[in-house]
Amino acid sequence: MRDFSYVRANSIEAARKAAALPGAMLLAGGTTLVDLAKCGVAQPETVVDITHLKGLDTISVDASHATLGALAKMSHVADHAGIKSHFPAVSEALWQAASAQLRNMATVGGNLMQRTRCPYFRDPSNFSACNKREPGSGCSAIGGVTRGHAVLGTSQACIAMYPGDLATALVAFDATVHLGQRVLKVDDFFLLPGDTPEREHDIRAGEMITAIEIPGSAAARRSTYLKVRDRQSYEFAAARAAVGLELEADGRTIRDLRVALGGVATKPWRARAVEEALKGKVLDEDTVRKASGLAMEGAVDHGANHYKIELAPRVVARAILKLGETA
Amino acid sequence: MTVHNIRHADSRHGDASDGAVGGRLSRVDGPAKITGAAKYAFEQQLDGLAHAVMVEATIAAGTVRAIDTRAAETTPGVLLVLTPDTIMEIKGASDWLGNPPTQKTYSPLARTVTYSGQHIAAVVAETFEQAVAAAALIEVSYDETPAIVDLSDPKAGDGIPIDAMTKEWGDAEAAFAAAPVRICAAYNTQREYQAAMEPHGLIARWQGEELTIWEPSQWLDGMARTYAEWFGVPFENVRLVSPYIGGGFGSKALALAHSAVAAASAKMLGRPVKLVLTRPQNFTSYGGRAATRQTVTIGAGRDGKIQSIVHRGVNETAVDGMWVEPLASVTSIMYATPNFSSKQNVVRVNTVVPGAKRAPGENPSAFGIECAIDELAHEVGIDPLEIRLRNYAEQDPEAKKAWSTRQLREAFASGAERFGWSKRSPKPRSMRDGHQLIGWGVAAGTYPVRRAYGEAIVRILADGSVEVESSSIDMGQGTYTILAQTAAETVGVAADDVVVKLGDSRYARAGVAGGSRLAGVMTGAVYKAATSALDQLVGLAISDPRSPFHALQANTLVVANGRLRSPRGDGPDVSIAELLASVGRDRIEAAGDTMPANSTAEDRYKNYTTIATSIPHTEGNYSRHSWCAHFIEVRVDEDFGTVRVSRVVSALDSGRLYNPKLAESQWKGGIIMGIGQALLEEGIVDRRHGRIVNNNLADYLVPTNADIPDIEVISVGIPDLHSSVLGGKGVGELAIVGVAPAIANAVFHATGKRVRDLPITLEKLI
Ligand SMILES: Cc1cc2nc3c(=O)[nH]c(=O)nc-3n(C[C@H](O)[C@H](O)[C@H](O)COP(=O)(O)OP(=O)(O)OC[C@H]3O[C@@H](n4cnc5c(N)ncnc54)[C@H](O)[C@@H]3O)c2cc1C
Ligand code: SF4
Numbered sequence A: 001m002r003d004f005s006y007v008r009a010n011s012i013e014a015a016r017k018a019a020a021l022p023g024a025m026l027l028a029g030g031t032t033l034v035d036l037a038k039c040g041v042a043q044p045e046t047v048v049d050i051t052h053l054k055g056l057d058t059i060s061v062d063a064s065h066a067t068l069g070a071l072a073k074m075s076h077v078a079d080h081a082g083i084k085s086h087f088p089a090v091s092e093a094l095w096q097a098a099s100a101q102l103r104n105m106a107t108v109g110g111n112l113m114q115r116t117r118c119p120y121f122r123d124p125s126n127f128s129a130c131n132k133r134e135p136g137s138g139c140s141a142i143g144g145v146t147r148g149h150a151v152l153g154t155s156q157a158c159i160a161m162y163p164g165d166l167a168t169a170l171v172a173f174d175a176t177v178h179l180g181q182r183v184l185k186v187d188d189f190f191l192l193p194g195d196t197p198e199r200e201h202d203i204r205a206g207e208m209i210t211a212i213e214i215p216g217s218a219a220a221r222r223s224t225y226l227k228v229r230d231r232q233s234y235e236f237a238a239a240r241a242a243v244g245l246e247l248e249a250d251g252r253t254i255r256d257l258r259v260a261l262g263g264v265a266t267k268p269w270r271a272r273a274v275e276e277a278l279k280g281k282v283l284d285e286d287t288v289r290k291a292s293g294l295a296m297e298g299a300v301d302h303g304a305n306h307y308k309i310e311l312a313p314r315v316v317a318r319a320i321l322k323l324g325e326t327a
Numbered sequence B: 001m002t003v004h005n006i007r008h009a010d011s012r013h014g015d016a017s018d019g020a021v022g023g024r025l026s027r028v029d030g031p032a033k034i035t036g037a038a039k040y041a042f043e044q045q046l047d048g049l050a051h052a053v054m055v056e057a058t059i060a061a062g063t064v065r066a067i068d069t070r071a072a073e074t075t076p077g078v079l080l081v082l083t084p085d086t087i088m089e090i091k092g093a094s095d096w097l098g099n100p101p102t103q104k105t106y107s108p109l110a111r112t113v114t115y116s117g118q119h120i121a122a123v124v125a126e127t128f129e130q131a132v133a134a135a136a137l138i139e140v141s142y143d144e145t146p147a148i149v150d151l152s153d154p155k156a157g158d159g160i161p162i163d164a165m166t167k168e169w170g171d172a173e174a175a176f177a178a179a180p181v182r183i184c185a186a187y188n189t190q191r192e193y194q195a196a197m198e199p200h201g202l203i204a205r206w207q208g209e210e211l212t213i214w215e216p217s218q219w220l221d222g223m224a225r226t227y228a229e230w231f232g233v234p235f236e237n238v239r240l241v242s243p244y245i246g247g248g249f250g251s252k253a254l255a256l257a258h259s260a261v262a263a264a265s266a267k268m269l270g271r272p273v274k275l276v277l278t279r280p281q282n283f284t285s286y287g288g289r290a291a292t293r294q295t296v297t298i299g300a301g302r303d304g305k306i307q308s309i310v311h312r313g314v315n316e317t318a319v320d321g322m323w324v325e326p327l328a329s330v331t332s333i334m335y336a337t338p339n340f341s342s343k344q345n346v347v348r349v350n351t352v353v354p355g356a357k358r359a360p361g362e363n364p365s366a367f368g369i370e371c372a373i374d375e376l377a378h379e380v381g382i383d384p385l386e387i388r389l390r391n392y393a394e395q396d397p398e399a400k401k402a403w404s405t406r407q408l409r410e411a412f413a414s415g416a417e418r419f420g421w422s423k424r425s426p427k428p429r430s431m432r433d434g435h436q437l438i439g440w441g442v443a444a445g446t447y448p449v450r451r452a453y454g455e456a457i458v459r460i461l462a463d464g465s466v467e468v469e470s471s472s473i474d475m476g477q478g479t480y481t482i483l484a485q486t487a488a489e490t491v492g493v494a495a496d497d498v499v500v501k502l503g504d505s506r507y508a509r510a511g512v513a514g515g516s517r518l519a520g521v522m523t524g525a526v527y528k529a530a531t532s533a534l535d536q537l538v539g540l541a542i543s544d545p546r547s548p549f550h551a552l553q554a555n556t557l558v559v560a561n562g563r564l565r566s567p568r569g570d571g572p573d574v575s576i577a578e579l580l581a582s583v584g585r586d587r588i589e590a591a592g593d594t595m596p597a598n599s600t601a602e603d604r605y606k607n608y609t610t611i612a613t614s615i616p617h618t619e620g621n622y623s624r625h626s627w628c629a630h631f632i633e634v635r636v637d638e639d640f641g642t643v644r645v646s647r648v649v650s651a652l653d654s655g656r657l658y659n660p661k662l663a664e665s666q667w668k669g670g671i672i673m674g675i676g677q678a679l680l681e682e683g684i685v686d687r688r689h690g691r692i693v694n695n696n697l698a699d700y701l702v703p704t705n706a707d708i709p710d711i712e713v714i715s716v717g718i719p720d721l722h723s724s725v726l727g728g729k730g731v732g733e734l735a736i737v738g739v740a741p742a743i744a745n746a747v748f749h750a751t752g753k754r755v756r757d758l759p760i761t762l763e764k765l766i
Helices: A012-020 A033-039 A074-079 A081-086 A088-095 A100-105 A108-112 A166-172 A272-278 A285-296 A307-325 B030-035 B128-135 B172-178 B220-231 B257-269 B362-380 B384-390 B408-419 B479-491 B518-543 B576-582 B601-609 B660-679 B739-751
Strands: A005-008 A024-027 A046-049 A059-061 A065-069 A176-178 A183-185 A211-215 A223-228 A239-247 A254-262 B050-056 B062-068 B078-082 B119-125 B139-144 B167-169 B181-189 B201-207 B210-214 B238-241 B273-276 B292-300 B306-318 B339-349 B436-448 B455-461 B466-469 B498-501 B558-560 B563-565 B587-593 B625-637 B643-653 B711-715
Touching: A012 A024, A012 A046, A059 A081, A065 A081, A074 A081, A074 A088, A074 A100, A074 A108, A081 A088, A088 A166, A088 A223, A088 A239, A108 A166, A108 A211, A166 A223, A166 A239, A166 A254, A223 A307, A239 A307, A254 A272, A254 A307, A272 A285, A285 A307, B050 B128, B050 B257, B062 B119, B078 B128, B078 B257, B119 B128, B119 B257, B172 B292, B172 B306, B172 B339, B181 B362, B201 B257, B210 B220, B210 B257, B220 B238, B220 B257, B220 B601, B257 B273, B292 B362, B306 B362, B362 B384, B362 B436, B362 B739, B384 B408, B384 B436, B408 B436, B408 B625, B408 B643, B408 B711, B436 B739, B455 B479, B455 B518, B466 B479, B466 B518, B479 B498, B479 B518, B518 B558, B518 B563, B518 B576, B518 B587, B563 B576, B625 B660, B625 B739, B643 B660, B643 B739, B660 B711, B660 B739
Parallel strands: A005 A046, A024 A046, B050 B273, B210 B238, B306 B339, B466 B498, B643 B711
Antiparallel strands: A059 A065, A065 A211, A176 A183, A176 A211, A223 A239, A239 A254, B050 B119, B062 B139, B078 B119, B167 B339, B181 B292, B201 B210, B201 B273, B292 B306, B436 B625, B455 B466, B455 B587, B558 B563, B625 B643
């Protein structure tokens, strides 16, 4: 039997220390970790249970910013009145993620750290080649079943899509991840695969996520999250967009725009080209649809995922247009 | 043993008439399931239970060169490592038709690999975790050979013609060539899986030469026969126990390779063994629905009247096993046509042998013909409902026999009325709501009435209650409930006073719960047994000198609400319990069956343990089928191509309904499964490895509640006494048939785009 030791951390310090040991992994809601352990992907030697840490599950919101403790449950954040009014896209991203049961277990810290759904990554006994799992072993996905794989941010080494919904909303609103000493922008926290797809986050041994902070803004207040998928519920996105909009006093000219997309990229993807193209423009359907195409700059498909290149700009455009209608 | 006493089942919301046949009694097993009291196969607690896990091939074709088990064998807790070389000898068993085995021995662990996921070894350990860890240490080396991964593999070829599937009348090719309107299109359905919540698996225990198996089963006696033949013990020595089943959908009727491994390891170890397949193994240890390809050509007049149908079909089967999915089963009977031709091939690919999933044959067949007739309607500019009526088959066009009953016209009429079909704007892409394109589609479905013989035991007990016993099963379809209703009505007691015991092969024997036959078979058998118990009861009451009725000299008595009276109401009025006490009896027991009178013991054994004695649905003067019409509204997002079903009205003819509430629930289940087939379900194969990659319930998508709108079902059936003793036809499989084409037709109406390749996923529409 594959044994591992279990440590229940009673302080953040203790958790960090324990997590710094080789082969140690933090356990929050367990919905990713236990799943990957069953697939044979995660093989922790020590599991450091942080669920008993006090004060890490708080949610505080005011007009200037929101702070989400790493252990706050997805369901609690989604239902939080302050989040709903100041950051609707964050609430919408969360309630459309996973299932009610999972959201009641899973934490927002764990959510950022969830791994790709690439089927080859998840099946080591049948597919030995996976650079993310086993650096240098190759990539089984390239040339295989790629319907769910990324078209943006891919490399020769890995084309795995980052599946999390929350991070897509966070990256749109310049949220930061608190790691104890260091505070990183979400955009910098997630890494492109490049030659090292096994490194997904800028997180160091002994660091853990303690909180997520989202600055308030007019765009965040008027924001939405659009998730498109074949199944109406309980499915990862084919393409998704988090969008925030601020209009000038005339009610038609775009002062500020935030666009992030997911389901199509190897990390949460900020579409700054779309933002820049539309800032200062009058919001109308043609302009928005044309500019949304810029979201796909540099996209590369691998056959079955080609549709994402068509789909994602439409998702972006519809999200922006929907916000425009709510004026 | 399983007892459902409705007295303890606080599930009734109606009046007393709910308990009679045709009443809306709630499922009597419902409370046990909701409260967790229902004990499923894997929940048995046995002393000394050991745990087995299977090891599967990771290649799709080739041979196993060597299996290195050394590391696994020395792992803590390991009791047994089984390979083709070390497993005990198992004898060949006859197939489900009763054909004798082709091989003297059966090896459930393969040396020659014919599909990825095939079982090649097994580990048994003290704990499940130990077995899993040891299994991971087994090293297998292979000599790999090229695989044919699916029907579109260039190496697949045209396959093997199945002559028995050929159907021809008139001169279809010539009539097609001469027809003023001709349509021809190819339709594809994918590999689909039953994806039952409860996985496959079993607990096996030997006590001397007696074997007990706890295993979810749609067919206790058929599976018991297989185990008996495998291990060379008498049929009576094998006991299968399966009081509850967490979904089967056709997949749980046979003992499979892993079943043999569990029973063999229990015998080799002298300990009970539990083996539950992992979710991924549930995609490769038994077959789902075979992928199919059909070409349908229709020649018609400008008036839309069909002159010819030419149909060609192909389904995949395994390299080492044959599965024929009869693809013309609906094509040949749905519409009147003077000329018809259908031929079918099967193509061997490297997969587990495909199997039965809800309405095998009829389901893909209807997808072809019901889409094709929609294409014809569009071509000639006739309403899709009207064209179906113009081509209505007044008799079975293939068997040339009268329908026993066919309420399909009524189904079209009442479905259309409730749906508001007359308000449909004929042009595709002409109805919308914002970004949503709205489409309305119609399609018909049918399923033959499969019949067999049944038996049951009915007892009237000292307290006046009634007990029914049968080794048939209830996988949620309602056997417990309708048999209680049948016995209650026949004997003359309240349904609360009936206890139904099912799911134990020690009870009166029963055939397969498949092909929607069980309700008709078992209500008939229970009716017979209950009638004979009632006759005994009344006979005693009249003739026993100790009976209070003895002096009355009546020639019959009335039994109602658990009491006996004379027909005229004069004389005594006593409860069944009082009567039995007065004559000194503690019970009355009657066996009843519907077998032909001259049946031998051998005939009976064959009837319950094979499907060889099924009675053809066209036997005698009639052709017997259930029928349905689905009216479906979809909303397709014009930007995203996502399809959502927003309204379903289905009208169905299943003959007489023994319990409308349960029939409606089954129909809705079939419709929901059809929505999954149309929009979501597809086993996705990695073409390089011949392996299903979405082999789990996160990636193999079935509908969620959010995908399902309110579904309205309407019963248009009338009692059909040619089909069953009490007048019912089939319920369970019917409703899925025709759902996928109704959705595809609605998608065409919404978008103007024909998607002939299921499932209709978003990339096919953007
Ligand atoms: C069937 C299924 C469907 C799903 N669908 C969706 C979906 O549609 N959208 C979506 O966004 N997600 C989806 N998910 C993913 C789900 O949201 C994540 O599993 C969940 O958010 C993880 O949180 P957790 O608390 O359970 O993390 P855990 O499983 O406990 O941990 C996950 C990882 O993060 C690490 N970790 C945990 N906490 C910290 C911390 N504070 N600091 C540093 N590292 C930490 C752990 O060591 C582990 O590696 C789905 C999951 C499943 C199983
Ligand atoms: S895409 Fe990435 S995760 Fe998937 S197999 Fe290739 S390297 Fe592994």
